[in-house]
Amino acid sequence: MTYQVLARKWRPKNFGELVGQEHVLRTLGHALDKERLHHAYLFTGTRGVGKTTIARILAKCLNCEQGISSVPCEQCDACIEINNGRFMDLIEVDAASRTKVEDTRELLDNVQYAPSKGRFKVYLIDEVHMLSGHSFNALLKTLEEPPPHVKFLLATTDPQKLPVTILSRCLQFNLKNLSPAKIVDYLQQVLQSEGIDFDEAALWHLAGAAAGSMRDALTLLDQAISFGEGEVREPAVVSLLGTPDQRTVLGLVADLRDRDAASLLETVATVAEHNPDFARLLEQLLSSFHRIATAQLLPDAVDNSQGDRKQILELAAAFSAEDVQLYYQIALNTLQDMNASPDRRMAFEMGLLRMLAFSPEVFHRNPDNMPELVEEEQKKKPTLSSEPEPIPDPAGLAPTPPESTPEPVSRPVPEPGTEPIPEPAQQQSEETPAQAGPLGTEPGTVSDVMAASGEMADEAEADDAAVADEAPAADIRTDSDAGRVGLHELGSRNWWQVVEQLPLSGLSGNVLANCDLQSCVADQLVLVLDEQQSTLYRDEQCALFAELLSEYFGHRVSVRVETATPQSETPAARRQRLRRERAAQALETFAGDPVVRDIMERFSARIVDDSLQYPE
Ligand SMILES: [Zn+2]
Structure with a gap:
């Protein structure tokens, strides 16, 4: 049996199975049950929120042999054929691929003929905004005087591009993004x-x-x-x-609340193992501060859309309004500075340390802690205290930050000469060149900090040693540390290497990792995107890939993305294979260990495969 992707397998077959869009379903349900039908419906909303799904269900409601109703029978031929996508009188058109006027004409020429089997002939035109001007005119003529046996169901992500004449003849439903x-x-x-x-x-x-x-x-x-x-x-x-979750983000906020620098940096180190997008992490942090500030003023306004309402309310009670405002401002400045920073993780850590540095209590509690920071703070104190109230709008919800704080807050710390955290050289030199590929390890900024503060240095070193001893992990490290691939030597065998080295994570990184390189001719790269993953692809990603690849090769290249079954292993498939191999190898090494074998023999023990943990 072939594997059916979940999105298809779980596509709702009736309104009851549909998640969200209650406002649309209620209206449509009433209209169907009272048979107050319009001849053209327009569904708008972003990708994947259910536009064509609702349209298909509507087509079934209109054509069920048991009669028009919001609950089609699912038993009759019409229902079954629509579910299987082979109902003669449901004509689906993807306007993105049929934009020419001839296409529309050909389509609309048949409008006058009665439906061959169903009650209505239903035209489902997806991405209708892609039709050409002439095509719109052809469509408009039919919409003006539609035969009674015809229904138009139009769907678009971009209603602004539709002519007003079309819009005014459709009953419009705006679908919401799902929480x-x-x-x-x-x-x-x-x-x-x-x-x-x-x-x-x-x-x-x-x-x-x-x-x-x-x-x-x-x-x-x-x-x-x-x-x-x-x-x-x-x-x-x-x-x-490559994006840390809300719990991790709130963990960082909790560390700030506890003024626990060690735990803060430990969390960053844990997060960094997954090579996250630190800019995205900062945005999440900003959003959390915003939610906390909201909770301080209007607890009821905080929803549970991210499953974190309880923690947000707890944190809101633990912080002063001034601190939340200050942290928000520092996070915002850090985000702005991030591109100028040589290392994003370092910039991120500096932002967090700055938040601690400017929270007065940390010095009262432990004045010996981070002496340089104290010095910095004291140097800057006149600036801060010259303002009687550094945060003029402590309880404010306004997204625009107070004007008086940014300058003194943002500047002092990151200057190279005055950097408060010394960077011991010996740890850095153990690492191969500072390459932050998705599977690589970044140079240990956190361990450096730990070493500097005299805490946990031994552990960090021990960890490093352990990692270096593991043959599989060493193998992975070589992957991302391998040299750059030149444009002239680019081929499908080293394509993964390029992908691993691009500074791309999240959805776009995901899409690119699922692409195989088909050809590279005359500075144009043709990529084949695994069709199983194609729904994540957006047109604008193509330009992004081109830009990053041009930067990588130091030479302008263009990119075309096609959807098909890749002929060779994609970087994503490769990554997965390596994981499997590593797991198998770890198991083999473990099982072959004399001590383990001895234990197994003595206690007739067995190894539980999934319980085995090995370095990523
Ligand atoms: Zn039916």
Whole structure:
């Protein structure tokens, strides 16, 4: 049996199965049950929120042999044929591929003929905004005087591009983006029915990345299942998406509350293992501060859309309004400075340390802690205290930050000469060149900090040693540290190497990792995107890939993305294979160890495969 992707398998077949869009379903349900029907419907909304799904269900409601109703029978020929996508009188057109006027004419020429089997002939035109001007005119003529047996169901992500004349003849429904909470609920349901083990935290993660699109969420879930070899666990999902989850973000905020620098940097180190997008992490931090500030003033205004309402309210009670405002401002400045920083993780850590440095209490509690920071702080104190009230709008919810704080707050710390955290050279030199590929390890800024503060240095070194001893891990390290690939030597055998070295994570990184290089001729790269993953692809990603690749090769290249079954192993498939191999190798090494063998013999023990942990 061939594997059916979840997004298709779980596509709702009736209004009852549909998640969200209650406002649309209620209106449509009433209209159907009272048979007050319009001849043209327009569904708008972003990708993957259910436009064509609702249109298909509507077509079934209109054509069910048991009569027009909001609950089609699912038994009659019409219902079954529509479910299987082979109903003669449901004519589906993807306007993106049929933009020419002849196409529309050909399509509309048949409008006058009665439906061959059903009650109505239903035209479902997806991405209708892509039609040409002439095509719109042809369509408009039919919309002006539609035969009674015809219904038009139009769908678009971009209603602004539709002529007013068309808009005014359609009953318009705006579909909303789905909230993370709704997506998590649904994914849970899917996984339970599929009998797949999961962490709920992993699902919040996927829901965040799907950005309101259920179809994207299901496609990502598919990826997560194959990436996690049949289960959906948080660490695997974090490394798949490259975006840390809300719990991690709130963990950082809690460390700030506790003024616990060691724990703060430890959390960053843990997050960094998954090579996250630190800019995205800062944005999440900003959004959390915003939610906390809101909670301080209007607790009821904080929703549970990210599953974190309880923690947000707790944190809101623990912080002063001034601190939250200050942290927001520092995070914002750090985000702006990030591009200028040689290392994003370093910039991120500096931002967090700055938040601690400018929270007065840390010095009262432990004046010997981080002496340089204290010095900095004292140097800057006149500037800060010259303002009687550094934050003029402590309880304010305004997204625009107070004007008086940014300058004194942002400047002092990051200047190279005055950097408060010394960087011991010996650890850095152990690392191969500072390459931050997705599977590589970044130079240990955190361990440096730890070493500097005299804490946990031994542990960090021990960790490093342990990693270096592991043959599989060493193999991985070589992967991303391998030299750059020149444009002239680029081929499908070293394409993965390029992809691993590009500074790209999240959805776009995901899409590129699922692309195989088909050809590279005359500075044009033709990529083949695995069709199983194609729903995540957006046109603008092509330009992004071109830009990053041009930068990488130091030479302007163009990129074309096609969808098909890749002929050779994609970087994503390769990564997955390596993980599997590493797991197998770790198991073999472990099982072959004399001590382990001895234990197994003495106690007739066996090794539980999945209990084995090995360095990523
Ligand atoms: Zn039926």
